[in-house]
Amino acid sequence: MEKHIYIKELHEILIGREQRQALRLKLSESGNSSVSLNLNIPGFPKNTNYYLAFFEVVYLELKNWLTANQYLIQEEFRLENEAGVFLLFEICGSEIDAHKLKLTTEIFEENHILARFIDVDVCDNRANLISSGKLKKCFYCGEFSAIDCMKNQRHSIEILRDFQLSKISNYLQQKQKVELSHKISALALRSVLYEICLTPKPGLVDFNGSGIHKDMDFNLFMDSTSVISGYFESLFSRGYEFSGEDFSLALPQIRFIGLQMEKAMFLKTKGVNSQKGIIFLMGISLFCVGFSYKKNEKYIEIDFINSIKSICKNLVKNEFKVNTRENKTHGEKCFEKYGIAGVRQEAEEGLPTIFQYSLPLLKNENNLDQISLTKTLLILMAKLYDTNILYRSNMSILLDLQSLSANTLHNFSKQNYRKLLDFCLENKLSPGGAADLLSITIFLYLLENEDNDLPDLT
Ligand SMILES: [Zn+2]
Structure with a gap:
């Protein structure tokens, strides 16, 4: 076996050891105990980028764990050379029971999946290990x-280093995925909440009332949003883990989670369909955002659009062909009568109404206040062939609503908007498809406008 420890490196180790011991002694003078962290790395160098990245992650985990156990960290000391990084937490308080502190760090190590790569040492207030x-x-x-x-x-x-690096690399990737899915699913939840809270909205449920809906109110939307949002992270993760080799395999995965979301929604709302549309659209969107992050380490619009198109290829044809039963959905009946397939069509074409109209408008407004969001909803109502409208009326009413929405947007005033609200109430119209696309527009706006870069762990 080759001798890897050269004189210079040995020197570094010895210097390192001396420095570490000197530091511990210094702390003991003030009567404080210490917890130290370093990695158990065979060979040299011990401070490559991967090892340093792993060290930083474990350092934060250990610090959180000590804080969670109510240990007060007085100061931190860090030594770094080719012999690796050594970090020492000075734990405040002469009355600290060092054995109890040791037990706390042992629990940390036992629960860590890569515990054998980590050395956590405890010294009492006399610098005894x-x-x-x-x-x-x-x-x-x-x-x-x-x-x-x-x-x-x-x-x-x-062999040891290769083994270690592959485990560390997996660990860091996993960690990145988890952090990202927290972050992105929070954006998705925010988008849905912004849409629901937008008040007043034409015919739709809002903070002030139920619009034309007798079976739904604001609280029902809060309730169903709470239950469906619990699945957002899984949708993102599925997309993140998707290989992208065969897009026909994606939709069943999204549907698999979507069906669980629908079940949870119906259970919560006692059978009322409050958010089936958003389950479908946000499901596909989260999956495709996850896929974009894995592929590019960030959200890239054109990749997002292309993957939605690939996943939803022939969606309209396939979905409406399969269902020949009597009790057809609103969407199916509209397709039969008008050849219009609402949000399914939108998805199949890569959400053109969003990318051509609503997202540019919201970006231009660059604000999520009520006026900006109302304008974004109006442009969607002006452009979308919303099957939620068609089902309750006819093509001529839909065309009227589209032009009224366009006029209201171009001559925006409270008075004109009020006329649109009245028109929807009188004709019992509720632009649910436009409302769902508004949520997705907000989601994509947030993705581009906030710092959502991959946490840099390597
Ligand atoms: Zn062994």
């Missing part, structure tokens, strides 16, 4: 103690 009395297992074979495998040079440095 508190030992757990347990010998750490070798992280590679898991059969012997780490010291035993090292002494007997059981595994080559290359």
Whole structure:
């Protein structure tokens, strides 16, 4: 086995050890205990980018864990050279029981999936190392103690480092995915909430009332949003993990989660369909955003559009062909009568009404206030062939509503908007499709306008 520890590196280790001990002694003078962190890395160098990235992640995890256990960190010291990074937390308080502190750090290590790569040491207020009395297992074979495998040079440095780097790389990727899915699903939830809270809205449920809907109110939307949003992270994750090789495999995955969301929604609303449309649109959107992040490490509009088109290819033809039963949905009946397929058509074509009209308008407004969002809803109502309108009326009413919406947008005033609200109430119209596209517009606006870059862990 090759000798990897050269004189210079040995020197670094020794210097490192001396510095570490000197630091611990210094802390003990003020009567404080310490917790130190370093990584258990075979060979040199120990400060490559991957190791440093992993160190930073574990450092924050350990710091949170100590804080969660109500230990007060007085100060942090960091030593870094080719022998690796060493970090020391000075724990405030001369009355600290160092053995209890050691138990706390042991729980941290036991719960860490890569515990064998991590060394957490505790020193009491006299700079004495508190030992757990347990010998750490070798992280590679898991059969012997780490010291035993090292002494007997059981595994080559290359094998150990390759093994370690692949585990660390997986860990960091997983961590990135989890952080991103928290972040992106929060944006999706915000978008849905902004749409529901927009008041007043024509014919739709809003904060002030139920519009034309007798079976729904504002609280019902809060309730169903709460239950469906619990699935947002899974949708993002599925997209993030999707290989992109065969897009026909994507829709069943999205539907699989979508059906669970519908079930949860109907259970919560006691059978009222409050958000089937948004479940479909947000489901596909979250999946495609996840896919874009995995592919490009960020959200890229053209990739998003192309993946939606690929996933929803022939959607209208396939969905309406399959269903020959008697109790057809609103959308199916409209398609039969007018050849218009509402949001399904939108999805199949890559959400053109959003990308050509509503998103540019919202970007231009660059605001999520009630006026900007109302204008965004108006442009959607002016452009979309909304099957929610068609189902309750006819083509001539839809065309009237489209032109009234366009006029209201171009001559925007409270008075003109009021006329539109009255028109919808009189004709019992509720532009649910436009409202769903408004949520997606807000979601895409937030994606582009807030810092949603991949957390840089490497
Ligand atoms: Zn071993």
